[in-house]
Amino acid sequence: MSHIVIIGCGVVGAMIAYELSLIPGLNVTVLDKQPPAQGSTAAALGVLMGIISHKTKGRAWQMRSHSIERYTTLIPELEALNRRTIPHNQQGILKLCPVGEDLAKWEQLAATRSQQGWQLEIWDGAKLQASCPQINCQNIPTAIYSPQDIQVDPVALTLALVDAAKSRGVTFDFDVPALQYDLTTTNLHHAVKSVQGKSVDWLVVAAGLGSLQSLPNLQIPPLLDLRPVLGQAIHVRLPNCLGNQDFQPVITGNDVHIVPCLTTRPVTEYWIGATVEFPLESGIVVPEAEKLEEVRQSAIAFCPALATATIIKTWSGLRPRPEARPAPIIELLEGFSNVLLATGHYRNGVLLAPATAQKIIKLLETG
Numbered sequence: 001m002s003h004i005v006i007i008g009c010g011v012v013g014a015m016i017a018y019e020l021s022l023i024p025g026l027n028v029t030v031l032d033k034q035p036p037a038q039g040s041t042a043a044a045l046g047v048l049m050g051i052i053s054h055k056t057k058g059r060a061w062q063m064r065s066h067s068i069e070r071y072t073t074l075i076p077e078l079e080a081l082n083r084r085t086i087p088h089n090q091q092g093i094l095k096l097c098p099v100g101e102d103l104a105k106w107e108q109l110a111a112t113r114s115q116q117g118w119q120l121e122i123w124d125g126a127k128l129q130a131s132c133p134q135i136n137c138q139n140i141p142t143a144i145y146s147p148q149d150i151q152v153d154p155v156a157l158t159l160a161l162v163d164a165a166k167s168r169g170v171t172f173d174f175d176v177p178a179l180q181y182d183l184t185t186t187n188l189h190h191a192v193k194s195v196q197g198k199s200v201d202w203l204v205v206a207a208g209l210g211s212l213q214s215l216p217n218l219q220i221p222p223l224l225d226l227r228p229v230l231g232q233a234i235h236v237r238l239p240n241c242l243g244n245q246d247f248q249p250v251i252t253g254n255d256v257h258i259v260p261c262l263t264t265r266p267v268t269e270y271w272i273g274a275t276v277e278f279p280l281e282s283g284i285v286v287p288e289a290e291k292l293e294e295v296r297q298s299a300i301a302f303c304p305a306l307a308t309a310t311i312i313k314t315w316s317g318l319r320p321r322p323e324a325r326p327a328p329i330i331e332l333l334e335g336f337s338n339v340l341l342a343t344g345h346y347r348n349g350v351l352l353a354p355a356t357a358q359k360i361i362k363l364l365e366t367g
């Protein structure tokens with residue numbers, strides 16, 4: 001029975017653990033230096049920009065399409081296994097297009113999606129105003145509606161994956177830094193000796209920004225260069241639901257998302273975010289209050305009622321961004337025969353977690 005050890009229990013590590021638990025004959029252990037879903041995943045908005053993304057081919061689209069398809073079965077599967085709901089929004093994503101937007105590009109994308117079996121609708125101002133009266137349509141003549149894209153609470157999802165994987169025999173060990181485990185051997189090509197007294201066949205590194213530090217005794221090639229990109233967001237409350245209470249899609253414009261919180265019905269709370277703040281030369285990134293205010297003002301420009309909202313809390317998190325190469329990194333660690341990387345998901349870790357798990361399973365199968 002192969003023993004696979006996963007380092008990191010954010011959405012990516014938890015997803016890999018759960019998908020592996022569905023394969024008979026594997027022994028899976030997950031280690032995390034903290035409780036689950038405390039890293040980048042804790043800060044995410046959970047907006048899955050799949051069908052509405054501009055990716056149409058290659059790895060980027062394949063990973064998106066696999067993930068969207070898997071989410072349609074995964075969420076009910078986890079809800080049934082754990083006997084509890086995972087807050088998620090199936091009312092789609094609505095993208096607001098300002099004056100001057102290249103509509104030909106959207107028409108082309110809608111045609112491509114139709115050929116691929118997905119739906120994208122192009123709305124004029126009248127349709128937008130009727131469906132979402134909370135939007136200030138003055139400078140928004142068009143919107144793109146993607147009814148099959150979803151939003152999911154990333155922490156609730158990760159905890160559901162952990163519980164479901166546990167119930168299927170996966171072992172979790174939290175609050176233990178990987179440093180404490182004997183992860184090296186004298187044989188450079190076969191990196192891992194044993195974890196919890198059990199010999200290890202494969203090590204999967206899904207430690208987000210901590211991926212380098214999680215392997216302190218291994219010589220990591222300079223190829224694995226992850227940088228933190230900060231994101232800040234706000235949780236607000238209103239006296240009433242924004243617009244039509246029966247139609248509460250995620251609204252996105254100018255790279256700002258307005259996300260309905262589905263824990264209250266009718267919806268009166270929303271998440272707004274997120275900033276994209278790059279690190280200084282030193283690698284340090286400090287949250288800037290003005291950047292968060294810019295995001296809030298952008299949301300208010302689209303949806304003026306948000307100006308009166310009470311701020312319940314603000315938060316920030318660091319996205320793991322691979323330097324000088326596309327996100328994410330899912331491959332064998334150079335120089336090793338049994339260490340796989342599943343990291344560097346930058347802005348789309350929640351979206352791409354199912355496809356990441358699928359790729360890791362393929363790599364394990366092909367050895």
Ligand SMILES: Cc1cc2nc3c(=O)[nH]c(=O)nc-3n(C[C@H](O)[C@H](O)[C@H](O)COP(=O)(O)OP(=O)(O)OC[C@H]3O[C@@H](n4cnc5c(N)ncnc54)[C@H](O)[C@@H]3O)c2cc1C
Pocket residue numbers: 007008009010011012013031032033034035036037038039040041042043044045046047048176177178179206207208209210211213214215230231232233273274275316317318319320342343344345346347348349350351352
């Ligand atoms: C503000 C914000 C909004 C976002 N919104 C979205 C969104 O709408 N949609 C989307 O798809 N993505 C979004 N993202 C991106 C998303 O959060 C990340 O891509 C994703 O969470 C990465 O998941 P992960 O499991 O790789 O990393 P993490 O969640 O960071 O998990 C890594 C885990 O590894 C553990 N670890 C680290 N080092 C060690 C060690 N040495 N030993 C043991 N364990 C270790 C950590 O404790 C942590 O639990 C957003 C990010 C931010 C900051």
